[in-house]
Amino acid sequence: MSLIIAYIGKNGCVMAADKRKIGYFGDKENLEILEKELYDGIIISDDEFKKRADELGISVKITDDASKLKIVGNCIRGEVSTKGTFETRRRRIYGTTNGYQLVELLGSEVTSRNAGESGIIIFGNNFAKKMAETLISRKFKPSSSLKSKGEVFEEIINEVASKTPTVGINCDVLRQDPHFNTSQAQKHLNITIDNDIKVLVKFRQNLTEQLVQQSIEIEMANKVIDKGDVGRVVSVDGNILYVQLNDKTQAMDENWKKLAGPGQNVIMFTESENVKIGDKVTIKDEDLCLKKDKSSLKCDVILCSL
Structure with missing residues (x-):
C-alpha cells in the first residue's frame, strides 16, 4: 500500500x-478477494474501496x-x-x-x-x-x-x-x-x-x-489480592506492625519487583491500640484490615497471590 x-x-x-497506510481486519479469503481487486486496478476510488470492503465484511482503516x-x-x-x-x-x-x-x-x-x-x-x-x-x-x-x-x-x-x-x-x-x-x-x-x-x-x-x-x-495485576487472609502479626512497635505473610502471599513494589515471599515479614501501619501478636491480617472488600475487628491497616507494598 x-x-x-x-x-x-x-x-x-x-x-x-x-x-x-491501510489496515485490514476480516475473513482471510475475503481479504484475498479484496486485495486482488485492489492490485488488479478494479477498485478505483476510496469510496469504491470502502463499499467493496463492507460487502465482503472487511473492516478497513485508511490513514x-x-x-x-x-x-x-x-x-x-x-x-x-x-x-x-x-x-x-x-x-x-x-x-x-x-x-x-x-x-x-x-x-x-x-x-x-x-x-x-x-x-x-x-x-x-x-x-x-x-x-x-x-x-x-x-x-x-x-x-x-x-x-x-x-x-x-x-x-x-x-x-x-x-x-x-x-x-x-x-x-x-x-x-x-x-x-x-x-x-x-x-x-x-x-x-x-x-x-x-x-x-x-x-x-x-x-x-x-x-x-x-x-x-x-498484566500477569501481576491479575494476582493482586482483593479478599482473603494474607498473614499474621508477629511483632508490634507502637503503630508499626510486622506481619508475616502466609504461604499463598507475596509482596511486590510498584514496579512489580518481589520484596517479600511467604513466611517473610512486611511492615504495616495501624491506628488501632488493640493489636495482639498472632492477630490475622486480611483483605475484605479490597480493604486491608485486622480480621478480628476490621481495624484498618496500611502498607507500602502490593500484596499478590503466588
Whole structure:
C-alpha cells in the first residue's frame, strides 16, 4: 500500500513517497478477494474501496500521515513494510549521489542487500508500479534539476492515487546531493546502512523489553489480592506492625519487583491500640484490615497471590 519513486544519479538523489497506510481486519479469503481487486486496478476510488470492503465484511482503516522517507546521514531512506503474524517485513532503498542500495529485512535481520550506481527505482504494487512507469516514460526529463524531478514524481504519485486507493495523494519529497563518486557513495552507504540497522535492532530490543514488562504487569495485576487472609502479626512497635505473610502471599513494589515471599515479614501501619501478636491480617472488600475487628491497616507494598 505504497508508492515510492527514487532517482539516483551523478548530481544527487531525489525520492518521493505517498503517505497512505491501510489496515485490514476480516475473513482471510475475503481479504484475498479484496486485495486482488485492489492490485488488479478494479477498485478505483476510496469510496469504491470502502463499499467493496463492507460487502465482503472487511473492516478497513485508511490513514494518510505515514512517513516513508527519512534522511539518514547523506542518504535518503525509503521504506515499505508489511506486518506479518510474527515479524515485520521491510523493503528499503538507500540513495545518495552516484549510488544506492536495496535492503530487505525480516524483523531486523537482513535477508537481501544489493547495490547500484544510478537509475530510477520504484516500490509499489504491480498496478501502481506499472502506471508510474508509464507516466515516467512520458514526463521524466533526465536533464532536469533534482527539484524538477521531485515535482514530476509528486505529480505522478497524485495521478496514480486518482486511479487506485492503494496510493494516497499526500506526498513527501526529499533530496540529497553530496559530492560522492561511485566508490565514495558505496562506502558511505555501507556505513550509513549498517548504523541504521543497528538502530533498528536496538529499537526492537527496547520494544521487546517493553512488551515483556507489560506482560509481567498484566500477569501481576491479575494476582493482586482483593479478599482473603494474607498473614499474621508477629511483632508490634507502637503503630508499626510486622506481619508475616502466609504461604499463598507475596509482596511486590510498584514496579512489580518481589520484596517479600511467604513466611517473610512486611511492615504495616495501624491506628488501632488493640493489636495482639498472632492477630490475622486480611483483605475484605479490597480493604486491608485486622480480621478480628476490621481495624484498618496500611502498607507500602502490593500484596499478590503466588
